[in-house]
Amino acid sequence: AQKITQTQPGMFVQEKEAVTLDCTYDTSDPSYGLFWYKQPSSGEMIFLIYQGSYDQQNATEGRYSLNFQKARKSANLVISASQLGDSAMYFCATSPPTSYGKLTFGQGTILTVHP
Amino acid sequence: NAGVTQTPKFRVLKTGQSMTLLCAQDMNHEYMYWYRQDPGMGLRLIHYSVGEGTTAKGEVPDGYNVSRLKKQNFLLGLESAAPSQTSVYFCASSYSVAQKDNEQFFGPGTRLTVL
Numbered sequence: 748a749q750k751i752t753q754t755q756p757g758m759f760v761q762e763k764e765a766v767t768l769d770c771t772y773d774t775s776d777p778s779y780g781l782f783w784y785k786q787p788s789s790g791e792m793i794f795l796i797y798q799g800s801y802d803q804q805n806a807t808e809g810r811y812s813l814n815f816q817k818a819r820k821s822a823n824l825v826i827s828a829s830q831l832g833d834s835a836m837y838f839c840a841t842s843p844p845t846s847y848g849k850l851t852f853g854q855g856t857i858l859t860v861h862p
Numbered sequence: 863n864a865g866v867t868q869t870p871k872f873r874v875l876k877t878g879q880s881m882t883l884l885c886a887q888d889m890n891h892e893y894m895y896w897y898r899q900d901p902g903m904g905l906r907l908i909h910y911s912v913g914e915g916t917t918a919k920g921e922v923p924d925g926y927n928v929s930r931l932k933k934q935n936f937l938l939g940l941e942s943a944a945p946s947q948t949s950v951y952f953c954a955s956s957y958s959v960a961q962k963d964n965e966q967f968f969g970p971g972t973r974l975t976v977l
Contacts, residue, residue, distance in 0.1 A: 751904075782965075792905075792952060792968035838904055847912050848893050848959035849920065850966060852904035 749774045749841050751853035758858050760829045767814070768824040768856045770839030779843045781822040782850065783813065786836040795837075798822055826858075834860045864888055868953050868969035875943045875976045883938040883972050885953030893956045894936040895966065896920075896928060898949040905952060911936055912959075943976045950974070 750773040760766035772781065783795040798806045798813045806813045814823040826833055836857050840850040869884040885894065892913050897905040907920030909928040917928045925947060927939045936955075940947060950973050954966040 784968075790950070790971050792954075794965045794967075797965065840905075844959075846959075847910065847918075848956050848966065849895065849907050849910055850897075850905070851921075852897075852906070854902055854904045 749776070749779070749843060749851040751839050751841055751851055753839055753853035753856050755856045756854075758856055760826075760858065760860055762831060762860055762862050763828055765825060765827045766829055766858065768826070768837050768839075768858065770822045770824065770853060772820050772822060772839075772841050774820075774841060774843060776843035776845070779841055781813070781815070782840045782842065783811070783822075783824045784838045784840065784852075786838065786855070787832075788835070792838075796824070829860045831860050831862060834858060866953055866955055866967050866969035868951075868972050870972060871970065872973050873975070875940075875974065877944060877976060879943050880939070880941050881943065881974075882940075883951055883953075883974075885936045885938070885955075885969055886934055887936075887953075887955040887967070888934060889955065889957065889967065890933070891955035891957045891967070892933070893959060894930065895954045895956075896926075896936065896938045897952045897954065898922065899952060899971075900949050908938065908951075943974075945976045948974060948976045 781798040785793045796808045812825045839853045866887045895910040896908040911930040914933040953969040956966045
């Protein structure tokens with residue numbers, strides 16, 4: 748079984764600064780995917796970034812990058828140049844290849860961006 | 863192209879009542895999922911479907927039933943609602959379970975309260 752742990756219930760960051768949201772995972776599968784989703788106060792779930800366990804390079808998507816440390820089983824999300832619109836709940840999730848795409852989510856981290 | 867839609871958006875039930883939540887997607891996705899979101903627990907998988915006519919149990923299936931009679935629709939039923947089923951319900955779909963292509967598209971959610 749997979750388990751995702753997000754140890755930061757809440758984070759604060761100043762606008763235009765960078766912030767790192769932590770995610771650690773526990774899986775026995777040799778291959779797996781790691782995902783980050785954003786949930787604004789409006790409630791919808793927005794896909795941000797994906798990292799495969801065999802990918803050699805850390806994933807990047809615009810201002811989002813994933814700091815993937817396989818040996819430590821961590822997949823931290825880095826948001827550069829924070830914007831007020833980044834204030835939201837952020838979820839880390841994993842999906843092993845044999846799971847028909849089922850996602851296991853962490854508890855989430857609430858990010859607040861201050862002007 | 864509406865993506866993933868959910869009906870209804872809000873509902874209040876009394877204990878013991880039944881209801882059906884409808885999820886519809888117009889992206890011709892093969893895979894569909896029902897999650898529930900409770901405070902402090904992230905999203906948990908209730909049931910999922912890997913194709914028309916097929917369903918399977920997720921992490922928290924008790925008290926729910928599902929059906930996928932048409933590829934574009936995935937129905938979640940509560941036969942006898944309980945207060946413990948008060949939650950926000952999300953439907954999601956994806957066109958592939960291959961790791962890199964397993965981005966799941968989420969509906970807007972249904973907020974259900976059981977009194």
